[in-house]
Amino acid sequence: MLLAVLLERPRTWRHGYELSLQTGLKSGTLYPLLMRLSEQGLLDARWTESDQPGRPPRHLYRPTAAGLALAREQRASGNGAPSLAKPLKLGV
């Protein structure tokens, strides 16, 4: 499901909380997935300064070419579930 959500806007960097809202995954499930995807080279991650003053930098994610290929492969085989992605709540 995570890869399917990432496939929706593959060039966009997204932070963890946004991914949690979109996938419906809690942080306890999401982070182990992000760790593995990053480790396997399926996910790019980088730090960015927070747009809110006084807040610490945040981690952003987007799929790598390999991650995109895997997501497309999963979607083609019916394993992906892009429709399950929840709409993003703004104002986070």
Add this chain to the structure above:
Amino acid sequence: MNPESTWRRRLAQILLRLGAVLLPSERSSWAAVMRNEAQSIEDDREALHWAMGGVRAGMAERLTAWRTRGILSTHALGILWIGIFIVSSAFNVSIALAARMGNQRVASALGWWMKGFEYDRFVPLADAMPPGLFVLMGLVVALFTVSLYLSVRNRPTAFAAFCSALVLSLAVWLYELGIPAYMHAIPAQHRWRIGICFVLTAAVLGVLRSGGPAPVRGQP
């Protein structure tokens, strides 16, 4: 909003620190990722939930690391479980023998580990136990020890040895339950503990037998 202002924020910080401690060293950099993300969440309640997830993630990663390194394999847990059975069955036969032989000092020293133990109440039970029961209790210890040895050596027969020891142990316990002095001698807490231990072990064996997680070679 000051991220440190409410009790939820403070609790979230504590939980995130706990999550950081739980994370294995190779994943330690993710602690800052989770902490900073929690601080970026406006709603205190949401931030607290996020932090709870951080603890869960830390725990999951720690368990995965242990499994990967073989510290928490099913086999290792099986060996630990047999070890517990050996210690408890050896304890049972030792305390009963000591009481039967009138060695109050040894029986009382062993009884220190059994909450609510009283030597005077235990002696009638030991006296009512037939000699054959002591032999069977010794056999239980021996069978559990054999199953431990076979498990460590990764022999498939360990499973059968463990099951035999467990059945014999259950038979001995049921016989003891039939002795009128038993209820008076053994504290209720201890009786419950023994019963739960049998039920739990039987449940695990049942799961293994009904096609749950495949039994590891030599695992009870």
